Amino acid sequence: MTKLVEVENLNVRFTGERTVHAINGVSFSLGEGEVLGLLGESGSGKSVTLRALMRLLPKKRTVINGSIRVAGRDVLALDDDELSMFRGATVSMIFQEPALALDPVYTIGQQISEAVIRHEGKSQREATARALEMLEVVRIPSAKRRLDAYPHEMSGGMRQRAMIALALACKPKILLADEPTTALDATVQIQILLLLRELQREFGMSVIFVTHDIGVAIEICDRVAVMYAGQIVETGTLRQIVRSPLHPYPRGLLASTTHGAKRGQRLETIPGTPPSLDKAPTGCSFAPRCALAEARCTEALPPAIDVGDGRMARCVLAERIQPASV
Amino acid sequence: MTVITESVLQAAPVTKTRGYWGTVGRRILRDKVSLICACVLIAIFLSALFAPWLGLADPYQGSMIRRLRPIGTPNYPLGSDELGRDMLARLIYGGRLSLIIGILPVVFAFMIGTVLGIVAGYVGGKLNTAIMRTVDVFFAFPSVLLAIAISGALGAGIVNSIVSLTIVFVPQITRVAESVTTGVRNMDFVDAARASGAGALTIMRVHILGNVLGPIFVYSTGLISVSMILAAGLSFLGLGTKPPEPEWGLMLNTLRTAIYVNPWVAALPGVMIFAVSICFNLLSDGLRSAMDIRE
Amino acid sequence: MSEATLPKAMLERIEDFGGAAQPLLKVVGLTKHFPVRGGLLSKARTVRAVDNVSFEIAKGETVGIVGESGCGKSTTARLLMHLMTRDAGEILYDGMQVGRALSLRELRRGMQMVFQDSYASLNPRLTIEESIAFGPKVHGMDDAPARKLARELLDKVGLRPETFANRYPHEISGGQRQRVNIARALALSPRLVILDEAVSALDKSVEAQVLNLLADLKSEFGLTYLFISHDLNVVRYISDRVLVMYLGEVVELGPVDQVWDAPAHPYTRALLAAMPAADPDNRTETPPITGDPPNPIDPPPGCRFHTRCASAEPMCSAASPTLTDLDGAGHQAACYMAIPGSGHSRASAAEKAA
Known part of the structure; x- marks a missing residue:
């Protein structure tokens, strides 16, 4: 499988009043037609990773190290013109709040056709036709009428569909989704997830899907990378992560879910809170909250152990698992 | 973009505890422009305050033969005015009146406007309509015109010009206070306070005041420069201070005839007005960004 | 047990009047309509935020309310707290009508609320201790015992008073803030606590911690909860009975297992x-x-x-x-x-x- 995205030892540091080591040595890859989930809690660096891929982080206050290759190009080396062609045509992004991501003063149709004209140099008529086609693709009812609707005239679910239409208008190879269903109601969330799943198959694109919700990840991802304190602590297929997590953090996370928990019974919890990120980690970031921590966990950064099958865990416990036996 | 960096910051437990104002103070100390402005203002304040003890010449003592001396004349470091009075002494003594009529109206308007604005914003409804519509009436007039009209009606004099400038600023501060209060009033913590049974006065005192004072204060600081210029304008028109009192606006007025003879000396009171107002403006800008701590 | 662990300066608990059979809260025909001003030519319309909602909460019970945005669950909470005036309906606290047998001030002692946004619900200019001590002081407690009570409550919600009492809300994490909000709600020793999406904004691992805390506090202080959430898993875990709301109306209610296992409404x-x-x-x-x-x-x-x-x-x-x-x-x-x-x-x- 060709790798569409290859991130190698990515480090992102926010400078300013306080230094925040947001991403610390993240490496992952994304194959063609694959849906990778970045799963983590707030502050785990999942959104920052996604934004780094598109170079959306504020230039002045961010220091990025490492390498990001998307579709064979070095993203960190792109100049401004290349970057604006790269965004939208190769990679495009959908956000949690479509109300903020869509321009309130243009109609949905104008926004989509503008993107098509800019990236593909189509005529206004062709672009409008594409806009209509895209609204139909995302199953917006009475699409023709909706072309002339402004974002504020649509409900939350419709706006999210419109944003997906805008993101997919130029047939990008990769779609980056930053918690696109978090702000939606449950009955709408499932519709959007199913739509994304369907479109991903139809367009054959690759998706990186950022979420904090394991249930959402289960609905859409093929592979999952679990993030904690700016690092990927475990990568594996969805089934591996959900059925038999290796790292204690995803284990704790799965155990603490309220799904299927008996009333009156105490929930399993992970004690403590995530570490502050004002220093780069020198040991395992999870060790202070980990029941299985050993002395060596805090002494040195645990290596990323490849346990075979493309599965990785950044934990000393994974050493016991023989590669290839899984 | 800020959203994500914030959530990253949020996860970080802070080790040191510092109050809000402590943080603001630390941030403003790091801002060089604000620091310089504050130093300039303090220097002008102190020299005005301690003017009699600085060994200056008598600011009222004129001399018919030493009129309009250029800057740098022996015994007249900043020259002399059209009546041969020492400019340095007059500028420093002039600071006393100028600063008083520049700052006092804003202080009074700050107190009145804050109370009116908080009450209008918190209570809302008909009272809000009554207060804010009255305020709107004052907004119909340009502030310069309004100040001149009120001053003219009350008659010339320092007290009257302070009163008229206060009346000019109250509506502006009220409007700012009202809008900030309305924002804070809808926050959950105000509802939580109401839910714990606190009365309106207690809530305004404990929960509203602390959260709205900052923005109103910043806005008011910015008004000081306007007030100085308006006060100078009133004096210039003969509605404020009367000669021979040293006051920057009045000095500018009386020296304007000398603009062709000795432009540098004639410009000095203007320079003072400019320096003080720009310092207050920059300081209020600095304060605004220092107080803009996003959590 | 709760009486013994609390300081002497604790506020008197609102007495139980009706006995165990009397529901702690009885809501009949609760209605709230918001007028929406129409344009010049269009006629004024109304948002029927809450429409004829009736339910009871028994003493010691946890009742959940679920529904999507706009279903009126948060408006219901604010109406119950009397933070909003209702258009119609009756709210009886332990059989007493508010304004007649029970003053609004007393009701606020007996019923408290925890909001969703842990940050917006704490005054950013007050320390955590001051925020918690505010309520008791309003009800006549002196400053020193109120602060002492605040520190004890901090300890109860799992935050070390010596580290947290003098901090400001922006200096602590979301989960810790929500614990502070719970402590603040408990400071008036209420019998009913309304939790309006109180764990929704928290990360999953923190959510589990707070849910455990809520369970502990419930048994320690003998609390009754009204738990409002859009998360069905959490509601099932914590509630005894549940109300399902849709566009301002209750469409289904009942014991949570019955409703979940045999839902009757589409x-x-x-x-x-x-x-x-x-x-x-x-x-x-x-x-x-x-x-x-x-x-x-x-x-x-x-x-x-x-x-x-x-x-x-x-x-x-x-x-x-x-x-x-x-x-x-x-x-x-x-x-x-x-x-x-x-x-x-x-x-x-x-x-x-x-």
């Missing part, structure tokens, strides 16, 4: 089916309902769900069904399909299923 069924799967091999394949929840401005006549309901019949848009007992054990639903002999073609079948 909306409840759709909500349950819309939960993301927990099993990678058993993903959701078709969306249970299509479309967005409609705007609560001028809701459709009749059953408000009929515009999205697959089994809607003409009678559903003609008149709205009332909440009807299904099994005598408190499970009620407002759907013609669940009401035997209602005339809906699936009425009898639905009855058998229930």
Whole structure:
């Protein structure tokens, strides 16, 4: 499988009043037609990773190290013109709040056709036709009428569909989704997830899907990378992560879910809170909250152990698992 | 973009505890422009305050033969005015009146406007309509015109010009206070306070005041420069201070005839007005960004 | 037990009057309509945020309210707290009518609320200790004992007073802030605590910690909870009974296991089916309902769900069904399909299923 995205030892540091080591040595890859989930809690660096891929982080206050290759190009080396062609045509992004991501003063149709004209140099008529086609693709009812609707005239679910239409208008190879269903109601969330799943198959694109919700990840991802304190602590297929997590953090996370928990019974919890990120980690970031921590966990950064099958865990416990036996 | 960096910051437990104002103070100390402005203002304040003890010449003592001396004349470091009075002494003594009529109206308007604005914003409804519509009436007039009209009606004099400038600023501060209060009033913590049974006065005192004072204060600081210029304008028109009192606006007025003879000396009171107002403006800008701590 | 552990300066607890059989809170016909100003030529419209909602909360019970945005669950909470005036309806606290037998001030001692946004619900200019001590001081406690009480409550919610008492809200994490909000609510020693999406903004691992804390506090202080949430898993875990709301109306209510295992209203069924799967091999394949929840401005006549309901019949848009007992054990639903002999073609079948 060709790798569409290859991130190698990515480090992102926010400078300013306080230094925040947001991403610390993240490496992952994304194959063609694959849906990778970045799963983590707030502050785990999942959104920052996604934004780094598109170079959306504020230039002045961010220091990025490492390498990001998307579709064979070095993203960190792109100049401004290349970057604006790269965004939208190769990679495009959908956000949690479509109300903020869509321009309130243009109609949905104008926004989509503008993107098509800019990236593909189509005529206004062709672009409008594409806009209509895209609204139909995302199953917006009475699409023709909706072309002339402004974002504020649509409900939350419709706006999210419109944003997906805008993101997919130029047939990008990769779609980056930053918690696109978090702000939606449950009955709408499932519709959007199913739509994304369907479109991903139809367009054959690759998706990186950022979420904090394991249930959402289960609905859409093929592979999952679990993030904690700016690092990927475990990568594996969805089934591996959900059925038999290796790292204690995803284990704790799965155990603490309220799904299927008996009333009156105490929930399993992970004690403590995530570490502050004002220093780069020198040991395992999870060790202070980990029941299985050993002395060596805090002494040195645990290596990323490849346990075979493309599965990785950044934990000393994974050493016991023989590669290839899984 | 800020959203994500914030959530990253949020996860970080802070080790040191510092109050809000402590943080603001630390941030403003790091801002060089604000620091310089504050130093300039303090220097002008102190020299005005301690003017009699600085060994200056008598600011009222004129001399018919030493009129309009250029800057740098022996015994007249900043020259002399059209009546041969020492400019340095007059500028420093002039600071006393100028600063008083520049700052006092804003202080009074700050107190009145804050109370009116908080009450209008918190209570809302008909009272809000009554207060804010009255305020709107004052907004119909340009502030310069309004100040001149009120001053003219009350008659010339320092007290009257302070009163008229206060009346000019109250509506502006009220409007700012009202809008900030309305924002804070809808926050959950105000509802939580109401839910714990606190009365309106207690809530305004404990929960509203602390959260709205900052923005109103910043806005008011910015008004000081306007007030100085308006006060100078009133004096210039003969509605404020009367000669021979040293006051920057009045000095500018009386020296304007000398603009062709000795432009540098004639410009000095203007320079003072400019320096003080720009310092207050920059300081209020600095304060605004220092107080803009996003959590 | 709770009396013994609290300091002497603790506020007197609101006495129990009606005994165990008397519901702690009884709500009858609660209604709130917001006028929406129309344009110059269009006529004024109303948002029927809460429409004729009635329910009871027994002493020591946890009642959940679920529903999507715009269903009126948060408005209900604010109406119960008297933070908003209601258009109609009665709220009886332990059998006492507020304003008659029970003053508003007393009610606020007996009923407290925790908000969703942990940050917005704490005054950023007050230290945590000051925020918690504020309520007791309002009710006449001196500063020193109020602060002492605040520190003890901090300890109760799992925050070390010496580290946290003098901090400001922005200096602590979201989970810690929500613990502070819970401590603040408990400072007036209420018997009923309304938790309005209190754990929704928290990360999953923190959410579990706070849910455990809520369970501990409930047994320690003998609390009664009204738990409002959109997360069905959490509601099932924490609640004894549940209300399902749709566009300002209660469409189904009953013991949580009955409602979850045998939902009688099609909306409840759709909500349950819309939960993301927990099993990678058993993903959701078709969306249970299509479309967005409609705007609560001028809701459709009749059953408000009929515009999205697959089994809607003409009678559903003609008149709205009332909440009807299904099994005598408190499970009620407002759907013609669940009401035997209602005339809906699936009425009898639905009855058998229930």
